[in-house]
Amino acid sequence: MLSSEPIIHIDPELCTGCRRCAAVCPVDAITGEPGQPQEVDAHRCVICGQCVQICTAYAPDHLESADSLKAKRLQRGQLPSVREPLFAAYSTGQALGVKRALANPALYKVVQCAPAIRVSLAEEFGLPLGTLTPGKMAAALRRLKFDRIYDTNFGADVTIMEEGTELIGRVMSGERLPMFTSCCPAWVKHAETAAPELLDHLSSCKSPMQMVGALVKTYGAKQDGVDPAKIYSVAVMPCTCKEFECSREEMEVDGLREVDVVITTRELAHLIKDAGIDFVNLPDEPFDSPLGLYSGAGSIFGVTGGVMEAAIRTGYELVTHETIPNLQLDFVRGEEGLRTATVQLGELELKVAVVAGLKHVSEILNQVKAGHCPYHFIEVMGCPEGCVSGGGQPKLLLETLRKTAYQARKSSVYRHDSHQQVRKSHENPAIIKLYKDFLGEPLGHVPHHLLHTKYQSREKEVSPISAGREGGKL
């Protein structure tokens, strides 16, 4: 499903023009007069969905006709059974298509969930903020009739193998430094739009979601003995931009889409409710083998600093051949803004930076453009505290709970990590087996084909006439 349709919208009939969305937009993509309906500039928009999260301009359903609300739900791609209020800022959903596919016995339905889903999904069912429910999540997906419950956290572990190896190679050779992470599609789109000359600096790794997608239709299909063409691959993401990522032309493997469709945390909750599943009372169930087995390092990708921490846990051991003395790397943990640290990996002094919230990246981009950026490795996440605060996450009714919610979700992510038996990606037995049986070496021929990608400039093309005008002004 290749689509360039915009995903983020503001309903002019509901928008009151308060412009709180414009205040949280990290790329100034929302324009309009105060008090008037706002518009989204789709070119600038990085689809992070922070506007969707902040919007409080709800449709007063006691005033609107039932028919108009129904039409709005349909336009937004919501299941007809959804009863929650509608807001002016919204993202178009994919739940209708997923529901249809789940009822199709000819398809082999595979699902993966991002690390941040299991710490927030329960909020949609009235459980306390940040309740950790990986087992109930897997059970609910199984009851929705997915044939395989795989996991993005496994893809995060693969990402560490590839990106960690890539980083070490680039640091040793001094090439294209600093290296930026490439997991966050909003950041990637922003880099393509605002700094196309720096695209060489992005890791060539696909995101964990796309890596799982590519593996589901190759390695996974082989393991499960199914025809890859019959696989319908769904990803549940805390993110409104992941649907854009999965629709990128290059995200295909042997002529098949790696991920067929992405739904958000909120949409998964809609599907669970629509199917009449009593989420709160579900038993804990496991993920499926092999693409559902993950390490603690994979699970912390859901918070800002998590990719960095996971990369250092593995990078330290790959470089020094010694066990890392402490697994909890507090110096990269934190919240919105820019955090920096120097990490000693044997002889190597690795300078790292973590950016949370896309508005904090411009300073770094300017440093890189000017050639005096001191860091080797920079993690960038578009949303304020990483994926736990993503645009597809449960939307809070009270702004006053936002900090508490992010804190609670983050604590759960870290608690989940600390309770895992395996906490380093390279020690995940399913990862070791994947490389031994299928991928070969990190950055090798097969990984290069399946797990790495290229980026494209999205700089607005300037027509010769308008360029001339610009020149005339001077």
Added chain:
Amino acid sequence: MNRASSNSLVIAEAAKCIGCKACELACFAVHNRDNGVGTAVGTVTMPVLPRLYVIRTDSFTMPVQCRQCENAPCAGACPVQAIRQQDGVIAIDAEACIGCKACALACPFGAISLYKAYSGGAELPQPLLQERRDSKLQRKTRITAYKCDLCRNTEIPGGSAAGEDAGGGRSTAAAARDRNPFPACVAVCPEKALRLVEGGTGSSRSLNREGGIS
């Protein structure tokens, strides 16, 4: 001069209000814990029914809510004494309310609305009255008056976060109250356009100053 204690009230400043309706949403959220409303929009299964209303004109926008009138005309108009002075607010006893609309008509501010009553997130039917719906005789949904109660007896939805209640020495409810000072509309307003003017024994002039309505 005889100084009697007066009711507190929430008052808004039109010059600061941006019309975002966060106050309406917060008002609804804290009053509907019993209807299953939690922290997330997804827990809502009923219409958003606020007790204050952001109004818009060509030149300004601001929320309008109950003044907790000392000589409440709504209470005087209620034929069944369902509106009473109680704990410093003018309160509606929803169970006693007969839905006659007299209070809404009597209110000079338009701060009282009549909505369907809900219980457990679903419409609450009447015990006796029936109506024909979808060509079937069904019990009519109960309708009652709603107004601002200064968040008396409300609860923060999901105020406790997972794993938070262990230790600490303080109750989670107290901690949640710190994060969410009441009334909810005042707490969430991003522009601080709403404020609680505490009642007491003050003169009308000091009330005016506090309310910024001199």
